[in-house]
Amino acid sequence: MVKNFSRKSWATLAIFGLLALVPPIAHAFDNAFLITMFNRALIYAIAAVGLDLIIGFGGMVSFGHAAFFGIGAYTAGILGTHAFDGSDFMFGWTGSNAALVVWPLAMLVAAFFGAIIGLISLRTSGVYFIMITLAFAQLFYFFFVSLSQYGGEDGLSLWDRNTLPGLDLYDRNTFYYLCFAILLAVWFFLSRLVASRFGRVIIGCKQNERRMRALGYDPLLYKLVAFCISAAIGGLAGALIANHSEFVSPGLLHWSRSGELMVIVILGGMGTLIGPVYGALALFLLEESLVSFTEHWQVILGPILILVVVFFRGGIVGFLTGNGKASVKSGDDHG
Amino acid sequence: MVEQRTIGPVFAAKNLFKSYGGLRATDNLSLQLETGKIHALIGPNGAGKTTALSQLSGELQPDEGQVWFCGQDITRYSMPKRARMGVARSFQITAIFDDFTVAENVAVAVQSRAGHHFSFWRAVGRDKGINHRTNELLDLVGLAAFARRRAADLAHGQKRQLEIAMALALEPKVLLLDEPMAGMGPTESTQLAELLERLKQDFAILLVEHDMNIVFRLADIISVLVNGAVIASGTVEDIRENEDVQKAYLAEGY
Amino acid sequence: MLLFLEQLLNGLQFGVTLLLMASGLTLIFGIMNLINLAHGSLFMVGAYVGATAIAHGSGFFLGLLAGIAAAALTGMAMELLIMRRLYRRDHLDQVLATFGLILFFNEMVSIIWGRQPVAMNTPDFLSGTVEFIPGAPYPAFRLAVIVTGIVVTGLLYFLVMKTRIGMWIRAGASNREMIGALGVNISLLYTVLFGFGAALAGLAGVMAAPFSAVQSGMGENILILTFVVIVIGGIGSIRGAVAGALLIGLTDTLGRVYIPDLMRLWLPPSVADGTGASLASMLIYILMAVVLAFRPRGLFQTHG
Numbered sequence: 001m002v003k004n005f006s007r008k009s010w011a012t013l014a015i016f017g018l019l020a021l022v023p024p025i026a027h028a029f030d031n032a033f034l035i036t037m038f039n040r041a042l043i044y045a046i047a048a049v050g051l052d053l054i055i056g057f058g059g060m061v062s063f064g065h066a067a068f069f070g071i072g073a074y075t076a077g078i079l080g081t082h083a084f085d086g087s088d089f090m091f092g093w094t095g096s097n098a099a100l101v102v103w104p105l106a107m108l109v110a111a112f113f114g115a116i117i118g119l120i121s122l123r124t125s126g127v128y129f130i131m132i133t134l135a136f137a138q139l140f141y142f143f144f145v146s147l148s149q150y151g152g153e154d155g156l157s158l159w160d161r162n163t164l165p166g167l168d169l170y171d172r173n174t175f176y177y178l179c180f181a182i183l184l185a186v187w188f189f190l191s192r193l194v195a196s197r198f199g200r201v202i203i204g205c206k207q208n209e210r211r212m213r214a215l216g217y218d219p220l221l222y223k224l225v226a227f228c229i230s231a232a233i234g235g236l237a238g239a240l241i242a243n244h245s246e247f248v249s250p251g252l253l254h255w256s257r258s259g260e261l262m263v264i265v266i267l268g269g270m271g272t273l274i275g276p277v278y279g280a281l282a283l284f285l286l287e288e289s290l291v292s293f294t295e296h297w298q299v300i301l302g303p304i305l306i307l308v309v310v311f312f313r314g315g316i317v318g319f320l321t322g323n324g325k326a327s328v329k330s331g332d333d334h335g
Numbered sequence: 336m337v338e339q340r341t342i343g344p345v346f347a348a349k350n351l352f353k354s355y356g357g358l359r360a361t362d363n364l365s366l367q368l369e370t371g372k373i374h375a376l377i378g379p380n381g382a383g384k385t386t387a388l389s390q391l392s393g394e395l396q397p398d399e400g401q402v403w404f405c406g407q408d409i410t411r412y413s414m415p416k417r418a419r420m421g422v423a424r425s426f427q428i429t430a431i432f433d434d435f436t437v438a439e440n441v442a443v444a445v446q447s448r449a450g451h452h453f454s455f456w457r458a459v460g461r462d463k464g465i466n467h468r469t470n471e472l473l474d475l476v477g478l479a480a481f482a483r484r485r486a487a488d489l490a491h492g493q494k495r496q497l498e499i500a501m502a503l504a505l506e507p508k509v510l511l512l513d514e515p516m517a518g519m520g521p522t523e524s525t526q527l528a529e530l531l532e533r534l535k536q537d538f539a540i541l542l543v544e545h546d547m548n549i550v551f552r553l554a555d556i557i558s559v560l561v562n563g564a565v566i567a568s569g570t571v572e573d574i575r576e577n578e579d580v581q582k583a584y585l586a587e588g589y
Numbered sequence: 590m591l592l593f594l595e596q597l598l599n600g601l602q603f604g605v606t607l608l609l610m611a612s613g614l615t616l617i618f619g620i621m622n623l624i625n626l627a628h629g630s631l632f633m634v635g636a637y638v639g640a641t642a643i644a645h646g647s648g649f650f651l652g653l654l655a656g657i658a659a660a661a662l663t664g665m666a667m668e669l670l671i672m673r674r675l676y677r678r679d680h681l682d683q684v685l686a687t688f689g690l691i692l693f694f695n696e697m698v699s700i701i702w703g704r705q706p707v708a709m710n711t712p713d714f715l716s717g718t719v720e721f722i723p724g725a726p727y728p729a730f731r732l733a734v735i736v737t738g739i740v741v742t743g744l745l746y747f748l749v750m751k752t753r754i755g756m757w758i759r760a761g762a763s764n765r766e767m768i769g770a771l772g773v774n775i776s777l778l779y780t781v782l783f784g785f786g787a788a789l790a791g792l793a794g795v796m797a798a799p800f801s802a803v804q805s806g807m808g809e810n811i812l813i814l815t816f817v818v819i820v821i822g823g824i825g826s827i828r829g830a831v832a833g834a835l836l837i838g839l840t841d842t843l844g845r846v847y848i849p850d851l852m853r854l855w856l857p858p859s860v861a862d863g864t865g866a867s868l869a870s871m872l873i874y875i876l877m878a879v880v881l882a883f884r885p886r887g888l889f890q891t892h893g
Binding site for chain 2: 189192193195196197198199200201203204207208210211212213214215216217218222225
């Protein structure tokens with residue numbers, strides 16, 4: 001196991017090192033757009049790492065994670081709109097543009113709806129769970145389409161990026177490194193979490209829920225908390241994407257977006273936490289290169305996905321660490 | 336939990352009934368478990384032994400009747416709640432966590448007793464309290480040498496031993512064991528029988544078992560289940576000589 | 590009142606389309622334990638091929654047959670090339686692989702047919718109306734859809750529950766090895782069954798084509814609704830699928846008609862129509878949430 005562990009550490013170091021070097025490299029090639037592009041991948045990576053917690057460790061295949069992404073983005077968009085024109089949002093509050101207010105709120109709102117969706121869907125499992133989470137995401141998709149006062153189908157422009165004391169979020173480098181730091185923090189927190197007592201419980205629930213019940217655990221409670229944590233991280237990523245594109249629309253909640261997030265997790269290697277970072281990068285690089293090749297790039301991406309699923313089971317990280325089947329383990333050995 | 340050295344049964348089922356469609360799976364089942372005694376539940380295939388055990392452990396709700404534990408009616412309590420109170424069970428088909436190591440399997444059970452399941456930060460693998468207790472239990476069932484092996488890679492008999500260790504980790508008062516010897520070789524069965532004999536003084540044990548030699552060796556009381564109903568209950572001698580029991584078993588070809 | 594009756598029939602017609610989709614999907618899920626997101630793509634293939642054939646003068650029935658055949662062949666090719674590698678995989682792998690298929694098919698149809706929606710007209714002999722409710726002439730084609738849907742689902746039920754093939758199928762679902770030992774070629778049976786489920790989707794696609802724009806991505810809208818039908822009805826329950834399909838068909842259709850009207854009571858008409866339509870879209874998901882809150886395994890939950 002020691003060998004595996006160190007290989008995974010190398011894989012972790014390598015990808016984070018690479019991501020840290022993106023801005024200087026981009027400047028060296030005089031291509032600032034690269035930073036924007038990689039920044040997008042970073043934000044998706046944050047959401048996907050959060051999704052890996054429940055898919056890879058908790059065994060909850062959520063096909064509706066874009067809902068939380070969108071909820072977070074709309075939280076930022078709606079609060080920002082009111083802050084911009086000074087209109088009343090709710091109870092005399094005119095919204096906010098401060099990241100320290102908006103981003104935690106985005107997480108809270110996402111976690112709140114995560115709790116509601118989770119309470120209903122976690123009582124089922126397997127295919128049922130997949131279908132129900134998908135349907136719930138669709139509910140929120142149509143909700144935002146119908147929200148005509150916030151742009152409805154056309155979406156909503158963010159007039160200003162959020163503000164953070166001492167940082168200029170309009171600066172490409174600053175925003176990039178901020179997102180990078182958040183990704184690191186989320187990854188680190190979740191790495192600790194899956195090796196903690198709580199982590200042990202949700203991994204146990206994935207493997208054998210009945211056994212967990214016989215051992216005195218109520219799986220629903222633990223799964224629900226994990227689901228909410230994952231939703232909150234999705235909400236945070238949503239608030240970041242709203243700042244990144246300065247625009248939110250129901251497209252963020254489209255069902256295919258949920259699929260994309262799942263693809264990122266699997267492509268990178270589920271149950272590894274670092275895998276989704278690889279997955280996000282790989283998917284975006286793949287898309288960019290296919291787009292330059294043909295406008296019908298999805299006709300190539302689709303079969304690639306199928307091949308990955310059929311022949312390449314552990315994802316990129318599984319390949320790098322020599323684990324055909326990515327193991328779902330708490331990080332620490334016993335002793 | 337408050338230490339309750341009650342005299343008499345620590346665990347009792349009273350008049351349990353359970354039907355599926357028109358089929359009576361459990362028919363007026365009553366039994367009592369006492370600390371220091373092994374109560375064996377035997378019966379031909381399809382007699383409803385596992386269904387009965389599921390009602391005792393809380394996985395199934397009986398249609399009628401009650402389950403009592405330490406003077407408390409626990410009929411409506413869920414399986415997790417009963418487990419936390421001190422009713423542990425093992426499964427007929429081995430139920431362990433395949434992807435955990437052997438030690439992790441036991442540790443997750445130890446943790447159930449230790450609590451703090453919402454600790455998100457400290458590494459459970461380095462938790463001295465949990466590891467200490469885990470090692471004790473592995474020693475007890477004789478799996479210490481395999482602590483770091485992936486549970487799925489254990490031999491069948493070892494998996495059964497692991498299950499016992501997990502049940503014991505709950506520090507239960509009652510052990511409900513569903514055919515713990517199933518699929519074991521003779522040596523392994525004997526070892527497990529010896530372990531149960533050693534454990535017996537501290538627990539009230541219900542042993543669902545097929546192997547008559549083991550039952551006659553271990554049991555203090557035997558109840559015979561046929562078509563969901565107890566047709567006889569008594570000491571080993573009573574049951575050996577009971578004609579109804581012989582008929583029921585002869586009909587099955589035993 | 591007559592308008593209401595007409596809408597009720599429209600809801601029934603939509604429900605029948607959903608039922609055909611749900612039947613194919615649950616047939617495949619129940620027997621092969623496979624969740625196929627690309628079932629919607631088969632619906633789309635049926636619609637495109639049917640609409641194109643008819644537009645080129647094949648006549649309605651040939652067009653219908655072409656749509657069904659195209660969907661069935663596509664389904665069987667799918668099964669042979671990909672799905673059979675996935676039967677023993679977990680549902681996550683199946684979801685991902687079939688998600689890849691969706692991307693492929695959606696892009697493929699826009700390569701072949703372009704990004705503009707394709708229109709399909711109702712056939713001449715069914716373009717009239719039938720006045721089987723006095724005073725309420727009802728489009729003959731819609732009526733034909735309802736009747737076809739009911740007949741096909743009835744036949745399917747008969748096939749699965751009462752015939753020898755149905756017995757093999759049900760036995761195969763519960764015990765692969767046993768049925769293999771009886772000398773039935775399981776691989777072939779599965780391919781044929783998959784094609785059959787695909788044919789049902791193709792049929793639904795052609796029948797729905799005149800009412801909706803035939804375009805890339807149409808399959809997923811109906812697929813997600815089909816999921817809702819299955820979830821509400823309860824997986825593996827035929828009665829559940831019927832009840833779920835009717836419930837969703839009616840709720841969706843009536844919601845779309847009456848919610849905007851309702852919204853006009855307190856919103857300006859331009860806003861009311863848009864908002865009302867999306868609220869109507871939300872309605873079925875809210876219905877699903879309510880059903881699941883009280884019956885986590887659906888209306889007709891099966892044991893275990």
